[in-house]
Amino acid sequence: MTPTLSPTAQLTALDRCDRCGAQAYVRVVLVAGGDLLFCGHHFREHEARLRPLALDVQDETGRLTEPAPVPIED
Numbered sequence: 001m002t003p004t005l006s007p008t009a010q011l012t013a014l015d016r017c018d019r020c021g022a023q024a025y026v027r028v029v030l031v032a033g034g035d036l037l038f039c040g041h042h043f044r045e046h047e048a049r050l051r052p053l054a055l056d057v058q059d060e061t062g063r064l065t066e067p068a069p070v071p072i073e074d
Contacts (some may be wrong), residue, residue, distance in 0.1 A: 008058050014068040017042055040064060 007045040008027060015024040017039040024037035028050050038046070051057070 008056075011058070011060050025063060027061045028054050029056040029057045029058070032040070 002034060011024050013023055015037050017024045018037050019038060019042040022039040025040050026038045028036045028038065029053040030053055031035065
């Protein structure tokens with residue numbers, strides 16, 4: 001059975017990868033407590049080892065390929 005967690009706030013530019021300091025797009029909440037933040041690159045590198053330890057994975061890497069908003073001109 002997978003536990004249901006309350007929604008976690010979206011990651012922002014202030015959230016930094018624990019490995020390299022780049023902007024974090026993935027939060028891994030650990031079963032043992034606490035969480036880790038990763039850029040897309042480092043999450044992919046360590047994903048296989050992290051998944052068994054994770055209670056939840058908040059993956060926002062899809063935001064990397066979203067088109068930038070178009071400014072509205074007056």
